[in-house]
Amino acid sequence: MTERLVLDVVGVPVEVSAPDGAPAEELYAAAALVAIERSPRLLLHAGAVARDGRAVLFPGESGTGKSTMVAACLRRGFDYLSDELVAVETDTGCVTGWARPLMLTAWAQGALGLGPVGPGTALATAAHATKAAVPCDRLGATAVAATLPVAHVVELRRGAPQTRLVPRPAGEVLAQVLRAGFNHYRLGAGAWAAAAALARGARGWRLEVSGLDEGADAVRDLLSRRSG
Known part of the structure; x- marks a missing residue:
């Protein structure tokens, strides 16, 4: 049996087919592809908290x-x-997130102390899939x-011997934001304007992560500081 679902992807309504047993990751990916072609805003491949x-x-x-650190x-x-996609306002650089369920691997579920993820949502992951919708x-x-x-704006580096934050210059932040753009090819100058507005208002860091809890604590400590 196939169900038709309408998802709101940062303001873009997208209808997707949801056959019984379809992996959630595939369904959300299909919705994201439609939004990328329709959204008037710059969409970034990024997790956000x-x-x-x-x-x-x-x-x-x-x-x-991204998903595991989020x-x-x-x-x-x-x-x-x-854990996947944000939309950037051209004039301000502010962002709106796509708050779909997090897509977590079995490893991430174990590292986070989650038990088996059951079919508790409309788009549950099939048992054979590599990720679950949490x-x-x-x-x-x-x-x-x-x-x-x-x-x-934080660049993640996993597997470090110790967790630490390393400052990054504004130029690197702008370049990383542009690289993360899903639909910059459609927006032209608008994509540059949105990315530049975002980079102007944010500080950049590389987070070298030795453990999830230590990494999350480092991010929490960032927000005790004042940006600018």
């Missing part, structure tokens, strides 16, 4: 640890924006729909 009305972005390709931050009291409330977090300023 927030606290006290300010966002922290983790831009990067799949496999860099989940670790949620366990430390952060609010949830996205609602943010299972990590004790609340999803935030508001558009927020970005305080910090």
Whole structure:
């Protein structure tokens, strides 16, 4: 049996087919592809969390640890924006997150202390799939729909001997944001304007991570500082 679902992907309504047993990751990926072609805003491949009305972005390709670090931050009291995609306002550089369920591998679920993830959501992951859809409330977090300023842009580096934050210059932050763009090829000058506005308002860091809890604590400590 196939169900038709309408998902809101940062303001873009997308209808997807959801056959019984379809992996959640595939369904969300299909929805994201449609939004990328339709959204008037710059969409970034990035995880994002927030606290006290300010966002922290983790831009990067799949496999860099975005979802796992977002989940670790949620366990430390952060609010949830996205583990995959954010939309950037052209004039302000503020972001809105796509608060889909987090897509976590079996390794990440174990590292985060989660038990087996059951079919508790409309888009549950099939048993044979490599990732499971984990609602943010299972990590004790609340999803935030508001558009927020970005305080910090964090590049993740896993497997470090110790956890530490290394400052990065604004030029590197701008380059990383542009590399993370899903639809910059469509937006032209608008993509540059949005990325530049975001980079102007945020500080850049490389987070070398030795452990999830230590990494999340380092991100929490960032937001005790003032950006700028």
